[in-house]
Amino acid sequence: MSKVALITGATGQDGAYLSEFLLKKGYIVHGLKRRASLFNTDRVDHLYQDPHEANLKFILHYGDMTDSTNLIRLIQEIQPDEIYNLAAMSHVAVSFETPEYTGNADGLGTLRILDAVRLLGLEKKTRIYQASTSELYGKVQEVPQSETTPFYPRSPYAVAKMYAYWITVNYREAYGMYACNGILFNHESPIRGETFVTRKITRAASRIALGLQDKFYLGNLDAKRDWGHAKDYVRMMWMILQADEAEDWVIATGKTTTVRDFVKMAFAETGIELEFKGEGVEEKAYVKSCSNPEYQLEEGKELLAVDPKYFRPTEVDLLIGDATKANTKLGWTPEYDLPALVKDMMQSDLKLMKKDQYLKEGGYRIMNYFE
Numbered sequence: 001m002s003k004v005a006l007i008t009g010a011t012g013q014d015g016a017y018l019s020e021f022l023l024k025k026g027y028i029v030h031g032l033k034r035r036a037s038l039f040n041t042d043r044v045d046h047l048y049q050d051p052h053e054a055n056l057k058f059i060l061h062y063g064d065m066t067d068s069t070n071l072i073r074l075i076q077e078i079q080p081d082e083i084y085n086l087a088a089m090s091h092v093a094v095s096f097e098t099p100e101y102t103g104n105a106d107g108l109g110t111l112r113i114l115d116a117v118r119l120l121g122l123e124k125k126t127r128i129y130q131a132s133t134s135e136l137y138g139k140v141q142e143v144p145q146s147e148t149t150p151f152y153p154r155s156p157y158a159v160a161k162m163y164a165y166w167i168t169v170n171y172r173e174a175y176g177m178y179a180c181n182g183i184l185f186n187h188e189s190p191i192r193g194e195t196f197v198t199r200k201i202t203r204a205a206s207r208i209a210l211g212l213q214d215k216f217y218l219g220n221l222d223a224k225r226d227w228g229h230a231k232d233y234v235r236m237m238w239m240i241l242q243a244d245e246a247e248d249w250v251i252a253t254g255k256t257t258t259v260r261d262f263v264k265m266a267f268a269e270t271g272i273e274l275e276f277k278g279e280g281v282e283e284k285a286y287v288k289s290c291s292n293p294e295y296q297l298e299e300g301k302e303l304l305a306v307d308p309k310y311f312r313p314t315e316v317d318l319l320i321g322d323a324t325k326a327n328t329k330l331g332w333t334p335e336y337d338l339p340a341l342v343k344d345m346m347q348s349d350l351k352l353m354k355k356d357q358y359l360k361e362g363g364y365r366i367m368n369y370f371e
């Protein structure tokens with residue numbers, strides 16, 4: 001008998017990789033998708049099956065983390081062996097603009113899942129993975145950060161995720177449910193959302209190298225993050241739910257890098273060496289050299305400036321995780337290091353942006369609906 005999984009946030013970065021991973025393991029995968037006015041299933045379109053086919057393995061359902069009745073009905077119908085609760089308003093900066101909605105979807109949404117499982121009497125059948133985050137650590141209390149480091153959240157997103165973390169622990173202790181937090185540090189990939197800093201950088205570096213864009217803007221270049229590859233991290237989500245006991249786990253690479261150095265690494269993939277000058281909001285990056293004859297960028301050209309609009313009201317300065325527990329108890333180690341991650345993202349974005357370049361060279365441009 002195939003195991004049955006429900007993934008909330010199946011259309012997101014992690015949801016897409018996890019769906020693929022579980023399907024390869026022989027699971028039947030049900031995913032939650034939101035109704036939107038445009039198609040929003042790009043990341044999982046390659047897994048799509050015609051609903052008229054027999055023996056469907058990948059099934060998407062409309063739903064929302066703010067709708068209890070929807071979640072209860074779906075969990076009752078699906079009777080999942082495992083739930084991966086990945087759905088969230090996941091952008092830290094945006095959470096300052098939509099704090100109440102973020103609390104509802106990310107905080108109370110988690111309660112809705114846990115309580116649906118309890119109400120339906122599935123406490124002993126259904127294992128639950130909660131997508132917790134290194135943002136819980138917020139203001140630096142300890143370096144590196146492990147399962148025992150105190151939390152100090154610094155955004156409405158992190159505060160909502162802190163509620164989700166503790167309600168997961170509480171339901172485990174109160175009702176004997178198998179519910180776990182994966183405290184995951186930043187993880188990226190070629191399908192990372194375009195407004196997170198790594199993807200914003202790899203897209204811009206690709207477009208600039210190909211002559212599609214002149215320059216771009218970022219916020220805090222000094223922030224340090226522990227960046228891993230989403231593929232390694234979804235594997236660990238599954239491992240967490242296969243463990244004998246329900247526990248909470250830190251998942252990280254143990255290395256930290258500034259946003260500035262990530263920018264340098266991304267441009268280096270195109271043969272462009274950058275020089276940073278100035279400080280704070282005056283800091284800018286210029287072309288120092290360009291070793292790739294394909295890209296015609298003159299020395300000294302300004303490619304990057306700081307725009308304070310990307311600063312956050314409260315920032316998380318330094319994240320670096322200690323995943324010793326996951327490593328020793330579950331045998332998890334990441335396959336990708338940061339250079340391999342940057343290469344993967346840059347190769348993918350260069351390929352993607354070349355399509356735009358061909359269109360531009362052919363005299364085409366992307367039309368809008370009103371032309």
Ligand code: NDP
Pocket residue numbers: 008009010011012013014015032033034036040063064065066085086087088089090091105131132133134183184185186187188193
């Ligand atoms: P994404 O932003 O790529 O995906 C989020 C998913 O949640 C999308 O499928 C989105 O749908 C869905 N979603 C958002 N709001 C709702 C809602 N109200 N109801 C139903 N679905 C909703 O995030 P990631 O894949 O990167 O992250 C997955 C989870 O892990 C998130 O909970 C995130 O907070 C957490 N996390 C992520 C880390 C990272 O570095 N990536 C690190 C630590 C934790 P739609 O596609 O329609 O927008």
Ligand code: GDR
Pocket residue numbers: 090091092093132133134135184185186187195196197198200217218219220221223224225259310311312315316
């Ligand atoms: P983060 O990721 O906030 O760590 O949350 P993000 O990539 O948005 O920011 C990382 C750091 O880069 C700085 N930064 C910028 N960030 C963005 N988005 N855009 C910019 O222009 C920019 N310039 C500098 C930020 O200030 C920050 O310090 C991610 C999300 O996936 C969360 O859901 C997840 O919980 C955490 O990672 C772990």
